[in-house]
């Protein structure tokens with residue numbers, strides 16, 4: 001198990017967003033996380049990725065207790081994420097949004113910037129090349145030098161996904177990346193996620209409302225409702241379970 | 257004796273640290289708070305009890321003793337000024353950078369007043385109101401040009417020119433260092449933190465440490481600037497450093513010039529400095545004109561024109577801030593957002 | 597007994613007087629923060645400006661030969677308060693309202709208020725120079741020395757006439773403010789808006805009116821605080837500028853946005869300052885008789901040296917900001 005969430009809870013005021021929830025993600029899997037809006041999925045992601053600290057419980061990553069770690073520390077041990085509401089760097093170009101990601105850039109240290117320009121330069125060329133590849137793959141070439149703040153919602157989402165492709169991660173958390181992305185690109189994306197999973201051994205943990213996409217990519221699928229995990233299994237099983245259909249598919253699914 | 261004060265300081269720090277870790281031995285909650293406050297008190301008393309006699313001893317030396325006056329080269333002093341500022345900025349940043357912007361502004365103004373009170377009153381360290389002078393110049397003084405046979409005016413010009421060249425060299429080096437860092441990955445990372453610190457943290461940037469870094473970097477530059485100013489005017493008089501004509505003046509320079517743009521800051525600095533120095537003679541001229549007119553009409557002359565015109569500077573400074581915020585909120589040379 | 601009287605003179609009266617002034621200033625700052633969500637740095641200039649207006653009025657009274665049984669400063673205070681209130685409305689209209697309309701950040705408004713501070717300060721110095729003035733050039737400042745020898749004290753209890761008035765006037769104004777905030781419709785609207793501005797707007801509160809009333813109340817109280825401070829010490833252009841950070845400390849300690857908190861915070865800071873520089877040797881001296889030689893009390897035994905008196909407020913401010921930025925009474929900070 002690469003991620004192990006143990007009895008985690010988070011309250012916002014009187015609201016129990018996540019309530020004594022335990023679940024785990026197998027190494028090398030593409031695990032889906034579904035559930036009605038407000039089920040606490042994003043909150044759970046925030047706790048796994050260190051953006052908020054759980055009130056109770058533990059998060060184990062790669063055998064290590066990472067509860068209370070800062071996001072940047074988790075990044076360094078190989079956990080990357082996207083945000084449901086795009087968190088682009090609005091005053092930077094799309095290309096810069098990608099180029100800022102790699103963590104071991106000598107140019108991020110003042111001393112190296114000033115006194116080892118050649119080292120900085122050669123690394124910068126590599127980073128740029130990598131970023132251009134990602135841009136091409138995401139078909140964002142035409143907005144490469146546009147400020148990220150001016151991109152469309154879907155393009156921002158792609159940019160978020162692109163950031164996770166800039167480094168070799170162990171685990172990638174995707175929070176509704178597909179929302180607002182067009183179908184053809186979505187197919188490409190799904191193909192790429194599968195390929196990265198198969199060939200490079202990435203683990204994906206995916207929140208999605210598009211059931212077809214979940215069905216195609218994910219095994220297993222975890223269902224959350226009202227802050228708790230209510231089921232886990234292959235998509236076919238989930239669809240066949242009347243209690244879940246009642247809890248989830250019974251209510252109209254808003255895509256937000 | 258200073259050594260003993262230092263020991264007392266260390267002991268005090270240990271006591272406070274111990275109290276904060278008291279939960280290890282089962283003291284928690286309110287009792288821990290009480291214990292921590294008490295530990296601070298004990299540490300403070302301990303420190304004061306050792307420092308006071310040491311301070312009195314140093315100050316009692318003939319002519320007002322102090323610990324400074326080591327006789328190093330002024331440029332070394334400038335560097336030390338930067339270093340000292342870095343140390344202070346580290347402490348200030350550590351304790352206050354987590355606050356919201358307006359609380360942060362108030363907290364830093366409060367802290368700066370505390371530091372100013374300390375500098376003003378710790379006579380043993382800084383000579384306080386006794387002032388330190390003359391402070392040597394790194395370049396030859398006018399007197400030495402005069403000794404070489406120059407007349408007064410050209411000696412002054414030559415000496416000040418020398419200082420100016422040195423100052424410009426320092427400015428050039430600093431600008432080069434900043435531009436280089438800002439144009440590279442370092443600047444990109446800093447801008448990402450400014451744009452969205454949550455995403456930046458999730459992309460592996462240690463936001464807090466980086467904010468502290470840039471705060472310290474800015475403070476080092478300010479420390480060097482202060483040290484240069486002190487050696488230029490040749491006198492260190494802590495009570496002459498008022499927020500109005502230093503802190504706020506520099507703020508105005510940045511706001512008017514354009515925050516986030518080095519050329520803007522530079523331009524603002526020169527422009528505001530010009531306004532600052534010409535507003536006095538200019539208002540003096542205006543006053544004299546009005547005074548002449550009013551005495552002709554029979555209302556009598558304006559009294560104390562000299563003193564009044566000196567105060568015009570403060571008014572003009574305030575006016576420039578408010579006008580700039582209202583009509584050019586991004587500054588005269590706004591930050592350029594880089595493309596491609 | 598002598599010691600107790602000494603303590604009363606040095607700590608209780610001086611702390612109370614200082615506390616009253618801090619409290620009145622802090623109430624204004626806290627109201628402005630609650631309604632407009634920004635730290636109004638120029639409040640000190642409303643105080644100083646108000647004091648100078650009162651001073652001009654008092655001088656005019658003296659010039660017209662009007663003498664009053666109580667210090668003229670207090671007689672002209674209501675007029676000065678009205679003028680200062682109008683001035684604060686003008687300052688808001690001229691400098692802050694346009695920025696608010698543009699949706700500027702709180703820190704931009706804070707810097708604008710520093711600009712206003714400099715302008716007003718410059719203007720005051722322009723007209724009055726840098727010297728200091730006294731309200732008591734033509735009349736005398738009565739000092740009451742209450743002889744307490746009957747109680748066995750060798751020292752009298754000392755309090756000046758303006759100090760007595762000041763304490764009474766502050767008490768009355770706080771009471772009036774309390775009734776205004778709890779009983780009048782406008783006062784209730786103000787509290788509602790401080791709690792939640794958006795909600796107040798949709799529930800039909802006339803927010804523009806509330807903003808105006810806020811400036812009127814804040815300006816009038818600032819004028820009161822400034823004038824009383826000038827009556828207690830002397831009037832000079834940096835009268836209130838020097839104490840604006842302690843006043844902010846009072847407002848923040850009380851929790852920004854909370855009127856009652858500001859009053860408590862003001863008194864707390866006032867007493868803390870007086871207490872911190874109090875020379876305990878004066879009170880504990882009788883102990884010298886029983887203490888062994890090596891433990892004799894030094895000539896001065898104060899928590900901090902007198903020259904650091906104002907610093908006490910700064911330290912309290914910084915500590916509160918770090919440990920409990922919402923203030924000790926849980927302010928509406930957002």
Ligand SMILES: Nc1ncnc2c1ncn2[C@@H]1O[C@H](COP(=O)(O)OP(=O)(O)O)[C@@H](O)[C@H]1O
Nearest residue numbers: 012015017035036037038039040041042043044
């Ligand atoms: N920062 C927050 N403050 C208050 N409530 C929050 C916050 N974040 C989420 N919530 C609430 O927690 C619940 C779970 O939200 P979320 O985790 O975003 O659900 P999901 O992603 O499954 O739609 C929702 O009711 C939401 O309103």
Ligand SMILES: [Mg+2]
Nearest residue numbers: 041042043084
């Ligand atoms: Mg969500």
